[in-house]
Amino acid sequence: HAQPASEASGNPQGVLYLKLSAHGTALSRLIISGFGYTRRLLEQLQRGRDWDACGVLQLAFDDKEDQRQAKLAEAFDPTLLQRLNRADAETVAGIGLASGGLFYPEGGWVHPPALCAWQAKHPNIRLLMHHQVLELRKADGQWQAWEGERLLASAPLAVLACAAEIHRFDGCSELPLKRIRGQITRLPATGQSSTLSTVVCAEGYVAPPRLGEHTLGASFDFTATDLTPTAAEHQGNLALLQEISADLAMRLGADQLAPEALEGRAAFRCTSPDYLPIVGPLADQKAFTQAYALLAKDARQQPSTPCPWLEGLYINSGHGSRGLITAPLSGELVAAWADGAPLPLPRAVAEACHPNRFMLRELVRGKRKQGEASQ
Template identity: 75%
Template sequence: WQVSLLERHAAVAQEASGNPQGVLYLKLSAHGTALSQLIVSGFGYTRRLLESLQRGSDWDDCGVLQLAFNAKEAERHGQLAAAFPEDLLQWLEQPEAQARAGVGVAHGGLYYPEGGWVHPPALCQAQAMHANIELLSHHEALELRKVADQWQAFDDERLLASAPVVILAGAAEIKRFAQSAELPLKRIRGQITRLPETADSRALATVVCAEGYVAPARLGEHTLGASFDFNSDDLTPTTAEHQGNLAMLEEISSDLLSRLNISEQPLENLEGRAAYRCTSPDYLPIVGPLADLQTFNQTYAALSKDARQVPDLACPWLDGLYVNSGHGSRGLITAPLSGELLAAWLDNEPLPLPRSVAEACHPNRFALRKLIRGK
């Protein structure tokens, strides 16, 4: 495969993937859901990719501690610890959790020994540096047209690239294209706060999460975050959200908050970064081939009357058009393996995930549910 990677910015990883640190955080279910299966598989896949990067500046497997901040969360953590092997996760009582964290924490929690943090731009850049990939920066596709067996990407009337296969991997921005406009993707603004390391904060030994997360320092700076704002379209960092992040840090570790000497600097001097996550209604990513929605609804209209019917009719695919989006705050874990899933479809290879998980992530699932509900 020869790949033309259309990037609207000057370089890759300028949006949410541009944050200095992202966490390999496994939010799992004890019931073997499709999302849980995807997360466990994706975690292993990403961890193998990271081995080729520079530990300490590009990533670190320092472990992740997920605190149980109330009785209900502690019960859920106990169920997870019983459902998964100890080399993936283990329950720690408060004294052991505090010893692992290296700073004071008020609760016990789940510890993921192979988790840690990643510098997302390093991972994106490493993936884009393949010999068969041509990075075309400052190329913003606004429209897709199908001409014969070729998909053509246009910026107004300027032809940017042409190929038989297109993969839309631009988070919620893929809704700008007519072919993918109906996918139920939602943007959620998130702001991180960057905190200078102090001699005392160096004691933080693992990523620690509760409602938010804080990571051990990378190049002299801790990353703290991230806020959730469903309504804002402004990516200018705000003092109010820095304040919210610091409140999350106090819940995680008031000891670490005092070690960082935050009270000695004005809030308006804090530095941060805001970007958009992109999520789907069922929190699973949207990965796979796209169908023509109008023809799909006509072809399978019988399902709106009787969902038990299985019409023996070919799906009206938009041949060569695929999607990889909707990864929410889990993209470090789910996006690379989702790319592998697309590659398997394209090359007619065995899928790297159970078929049931691939189907759960399929773009057609929303159109199908809508038909069955008769909406």
């Protein structure tokens, strides 16, 4: 590409949305830490154009969601989230709503390209545009990035941060990453729709206007491989808007909009089976399986064999739709693993995101499958 943030990070507005659990899961703890880290980064950008801490309102759109939100309100500090009744939610949002919900006052939206561009301005970063790394080789202690017959760069440490494209490189093909197509719709703001003063989410989301446009989305398609925006998904996004707020849909004249004439963009999210990102150093899978074969017989064993690392190779991927919150802090986590420095997250959370977790699970499950077969 000609510039950074040209794939999923190229959307005009991404949401700082905290999907939490009341049970203190590793994902919840990662999200809380990552949210604070990203919010501090955003203070470097221009508010109103590059980001806005306008808050995020998650609607209690059915009984199950309402019960989940009640538990969250009990588990977290009210400075992070607040449970609002319908009248208060409408006051905060500036539009009519069908229900109340959880309000995250420090949440909001971000223009991801602005955040990426700011980060890439670091004096130690050199961007190589219009190149594609087709092969990663190890020679004389250096990782080498090759584009055909051209050596693009070399270093003792390499970080693969290219979403599901990681599968193209040796040593990474077995990582269980999945691409999920998502399409957003750009809606011109109207005088009446501009009263929307916070991001509102249900099954989809709609953001306050940025440069005269609302961002509405996003679809989930687990099978499509084409990234051409479709009228059908614009129509689906308009249906999401109707569920979020019939009032806002009316203010935007949604029933008069022709889906085939709407503008938007589609991109791939990249997610893992347990919804945690994959962050950290990578081991040689074959050597790992051989070194820790005893775990297939007894998962309670404590092997003393050193891990067969692919020395100097690290991964930062699988952030799904939470990348604005989890990816920046995960960069710090990679740096800490590489330097042997104190981790920026509780060790249990960092290990829950470790690439080796999948190889370890396969060994343990292999033992379980053998036991089931013998019975």
